[in-house]
Amino acid sequence: MEPDNLYAARTPLISVRDLRVCYAIGNPILKNVSFDLFAGECLGLVGESGSGKSTIARVLVGAPISRTGTINYAPDAGTRRLEFCRWIQLITQSSHTALNPRWTVFETLREPLQIHRRISRVEFRREVENLLESVRLSREIMDRKPTELSGGQKQRVAIARALAVRPSVLICDEITSALDPCMRREILELLQNLRIFHGLTFLFISHDLPAVKFLSDRIIRLEAG
């Protein structure tokens, strides 16, 4: 079967039609944006700086941005806010600002477990250890704060925090852009493994075309919104 037919036979997890976003009246940042995200795929989203990629990411996770058009989510996304937040997770580029500077890695990873997962207090530590292992971080960093971590380690902690709630969809917005080539490669391989072993669906947003090509099954390009 041709790739297009292959996707036509499947129901999308997220279906976007005619999305239009205006931050200022009369000046749409996004217009006529339509695409589908299918279960298990990695969809690459590329486009020039300022073309609206991060805006799409924020709209998809339900940020309060005024928009028109339709976004349909699969039924397992749930109807309540908490269920939805668990279903879809966004990881952004700025892992250093995304992590609470006052919290240790343990505290950072414990928070989503407390909110979203019904596990006992004694299980927190084991679950945090499992999460660190899944992003290939040593459990020795558990008591460190963000200032005591490298850029790549912070990015891994941010990925582990997103994984803590066991999401179905992961949106990665420029998460490898601030890393050196070696660390970038490691994070990309990690994402590839997560996709294979956890069956995650990815929307992978990046300027870095080789990175997008490495991970993605399909690539869409945003041009002037």
Ligand SMILES: Nc1ncnc2c1ncn2[C@@H]1O[C@H](COP(=O)(O)OP(=O)(O)OP(=O)(O)O)[C@@H](O)[C@H]1O
């Ligand atoms: N909250 C906001 N209020 C007003 N304008 C905004 C806001 N957020 C983004 N913009 C504008 O919307 C446009 C798209 O921004 P966005 O961050 O979505 O682009 P991007 O494609 O992610 O860019 P980059 O590749 O640099 O990350 C830009 O012109 C930006 O200045």
Ligand SMILES: [Mg+2]
């Ligand atoms: Mg952006």
